[in-house]
Amino acid sequence: MTTVYTQTQVEAEKSVLGVCIANPAKVGALAGKGVTRAFFYVPAHQMIWDVLVELSESKAQFNLVDVMHRMERAGTLDGVGGHAGLTEIATGYSYLFSFDSSVELLVEGKRKRDILDGVRNLNEMAMDATVSSEALLAATETMLTGIRKACGNAEIKRLGAASEKVVDDLEFRMQHPGAVRGLTTGMPSLDCVLDGLQPGAMVVIGARPGVGKTSILVNMLEHLATSDPAVPVGMISLEMPNAQLLERVLFSRAHINAAALRKGAKLTQRQGQEFTRGLKVMRDAPFYIADKSAMTISEIQAIARQMVNEYGIRCLGVDYLQLARGTSRQGVNSREREVSEVSAGLKAIAKDLGIPVIVLAQLNRDVTKRGGAGVAAVPKVSDLRDSGSIEQDADQVLLLHRPSPEDVDADQTEAVLIVGKNRFGIVCNITLKWDAAFTRYREV
Numbered sequence: 001m002t003t004v005y006t007q008t009q010v011e012a013e014k015s016v017l018g019v020c021i022a023n024p025a026k027v028g029a030l031a032g033k034g035v036t037r038a039f040f041y042v043p044a045h046q047m048i049w050d051v052l053v054e055l056s057e058s059k060a061q062f063n064l065v066d067v068m069h070r071m072e073r074a075g076t077l078d079g080v081g082g083h084a085g086l087t088e089i090a091t092g093y094s095y096l097f098s099f100d101s102s103v104e105l106l107v108e109g110k111r112k113r114d115i116l117d118g119v120r121n122l123n124e125m126a127m128d129a130t131v132s133s134e135a136l137l138a139a140t141e142t143m144l145t146g147i148r149k150a151c152g153n154a155e156i157k158r159l160g161a162a163s164e165k166v167v168d169d170l171e172f173r174m175q176h177p178g179a180v181r182g183l184t185t186g187m188p189s190l191d192c193v194l195d196g197l198q199p200g201a202m203v204v205i206g207a208r209p210g211v212g213k214t215s216i217l218v219n220m221l222e223h224l225a226t227s228d229p230a231v232p233v234g235m236i237s238l239e240m241p242n243a244q245l246l247e248r249v250l251f252s253r254a255h256i257n258a259a260a261l262r263k264g265a266k267l268t269q270r271q272g273q274e275f276t277r278g279l280k281v282m283r284d285a286p287f288y289i290a291d292k293s294a295m296t297i298s299e300i301q302a303i304a305r306q307m308v309n310e311y312g313i314r315c316l317g318v319d320y321l322q323l324a325r326g327t328s329r330q331g332v333n334s335r336e337r338e339v340s341e342v343s344a345g346l347k348a349i350a351k352d353l354g355i356p357v358i359v360l361a362q363l364n365r366d367v368t369k370r371g372g373a374g375v376a377a378v379p380k381v382s383d384l385r386d387s388g389s390i391e392q393d394a395d396q397v398l399l400l401h402r403p404s405p406e407d408v409d410a411d412q413t414e415a416v417l418i419v420g421k422n423r424f425g426i427v428c429n430i431t432l433k434w435d436a437a438f439t440r441y442r443e444v
Helices: 007-022 025-032 043-058 064-074 082-092 096-126 133-148 159-175 188-194 213-225 242-253 258-262 269-284 297-311 335-353 366-371 389-393
Strands: 202-207 233-237 287-291 315-319 357-362 396-401 414-422 428-435 440-443
Touching (some): 007 043, 025 043, 043 064, 096 133, 133 297, 188 428, 202 213, 202 389, 213 233, 213 242, 213 287, 213 357, 242 269, 287 297, 297 315, 315 335
Parallel strands (some): 202 357, 202 396
Antiparallel strands (some): 396 414, 428 440
16 A cells, blocks of 8 residues: 555544544444545554454444454454543544534545545556557546546435436426426337436447347437537447448438448439538537447446547447457456346446447347347337346336348338336337338437
């Protein structure tokens, strides 16, 4: 541990411990906010804190004698200065008026030590030729985020403390009947069911390969970025490069059939004009993309924070979940654990940054087995591939379904968006139309 050690901080540690011995309820309050033995620099103070936590967990009330007795039994009393040293802390530093400021100094010292330890670790990574600069930047972002959250566990509030927000929501409903509070998707029925894309929500769109997951995500983000007023959006593409995504958007806006164009079809004058107009719109649109394959969840989180801080994005799309890699050792030998780590990390992005995160996900092969030859079975939420934690982490799960290309009797333009999970409302099916030539979904 790197040294950040001043007499003032030592006095603050003693003050926190003295008040806690005299007022046992303070121990649970601090522990609930994330204070651990690591917040104390002096080893003797760490030992005292450990005993206070043990006593607070085993009995509601205790006093100095209980602390002494527990430390005597553990053989640690001499390490804190014996009876005299412990008595000095309990009687000379038990003033409540200095408690809050002492806790602030305690947290400040811990954060400074963490920063210095983190800088030392980053320096070691920077000297390692096998570590890329992008991995180093991601590690830096992760370190800073962790330090900012020190002593930042959830605050306990009365249930009624949220009354102002509930009243505000009710007033909005009364003044704007039928309006949605979240960001719109360009699909009115979906907006009504979801109440728009909500801040802090993780929305998973699942489908088998080739059904058009990327298309519907790009449709939604394009709608937001080109609306009036424009909503800044971001997309992290682990599968498709930026230029290919832009081509899709421009061809769709200009009604250009990419397949026909590759076979030699000529552009009409109208298509050329629409392409030029669309190019100008998309150049000015606040639509930001990071395209790189095999990103780790730490890299994705770092890019998401950068997009929010530098470009003010209000919605993020990720294409797609199973292509991201975990960073923990537990995920090395377990695909399910790795996907769980990625899923939890994406949920953390939504919650910490306060933006909706739309995540694309593959479905497992059981869908095709259920349908039989030439028939696409209707997907279920449980079909999400590799991990049940995706379903648990998601606030809303949408399943995109279209007939199998092998089903010659089916209308290939028909599509259904199944709202299979919705923490904010009902579950239902929404009928869509799929325009394959222009890679665009629209409501019927």
